[in-house]
Amino acid sequence: MEYPRDQQLRVIIHHLAGEARREVMVLDGASRTDPSKIFEALRDIYGEKETLASLLNKLHGRHQRPGETTRQFALALQELTGKIQSKSKIPNVDEVLCVCFLEGMRQGPVKIAVSRFARRKGAISFRMLKEEARRIEAEEDMAGCSEFSQAEVSVFKTDRVGGLADSDAPFTLSQLAEELKALRVTMTELSQQVAERGRGSGNQQGGKTRNPGWDDQGRPRCLNCNEWGHMARNCTRRTTESSVTSSRQPSGQDLN
Known part of the structure; x- marks a missing residue:
């Protein structure tokens, strides 16, 4: 004044x-x-005692630390750029902040979702990017107890035909549960088809078909003891009977 x-x-x-x-x-x-x-x-x-080169190294080498929220990480980057600005003006400071923020975020579904949001929007302000990261992180925390997090659902949403969906609207957890249910039904049907094919298969030996048979759970039937769960070559009863028979056979001295 x-x-x-x-x-x-x-x-x-x-x-x-x-x-x-x-x-x-x-x-x-x-x-x-x-x-x-x-x-x-x-x-x-x-005043700030660090050199400009040291501050720039700190800015580009700053990563989100364990336990640090995206908002705290963004504030740390803004504080570093403020110190740099006091020594030398940074051209396109908003763009620099966006790049450092995306590169320094902790690996995980939140980073994937935020990076995808930035690619979809193209030109974006750092304030908008920071708020989007905060929103996704909050949804991730709320869905932490569920099988799939909100960030994972928004990143890996697919259509019914296959591939990434064109719509920007993320899958809800109920929709994803329906898709998983349909997938389980398809897998059950395929398992039944494989079991049916197994029942009709067999080895041809001496003009006869030796088919041990298969139950609904896909277990084979033993041709030796007619029990389910093993093949005749692995039958323990056959091994026991063979040993008993051999023990009953007379020795060469008895035959003489």
């Missing part, structure tokens, strides 16, 4: 408090009475 010099000093001292005010009060006389010198001294004490 265009205050007289003495009033400028009173306004500065009045709005300072604590350590900053004490630092100004201990300046030498010439610096303490010059507003520009006061601000220069405060910047030297409390």
Whole structure:
């Protein structure tokens, strides 16, 4: 403000408090009475000490930390860009923030959904991207106890014919449950067809068809003991009977 010099000093001292005010009060006389010198001294004490290159490395190397929400991550990026802007103006700062935000997000369904949203929208502001990430993250937290999260459903939605759906409307969990139910029915039908084909198959030996048969659960029937669950070559009863028979056969000395 265009205050007289003495009033400028009173306004500065009045709005300072604590350590900053004490630092100004201990300046030498010439610096303490010059507003520009006061601000220069405060910047030297409390200003950003990092170089521009260091801040840029921090910005592009910043990633979402464990337990950090997308909103907290976005604020951290904005604070870094603010420090960089104080040293050198960044052209297209909104675009830089969007790129750093998408690249630094934690891997998972939320990042996939937000990246897909950004690709679909094309030109997008950082504020819009941040709010969309916050909304998807909130839906993910609400659906955390369900089998499929809202972010996964919105990313992996498919139509009935196959492939990605053209509509932007995400699948609801009820619609996805119906699709899974229909898929289970189809798998059951295919399993029954495989079992039916297994019942009709067999090995031709000596002009006779040896078909052990199969039950509804797909288990074979043993031709040796007529029990279900194993083949004749694996029948334990056959092995037992063979050992008993061999033990009953007379030895060569008895025959003589």
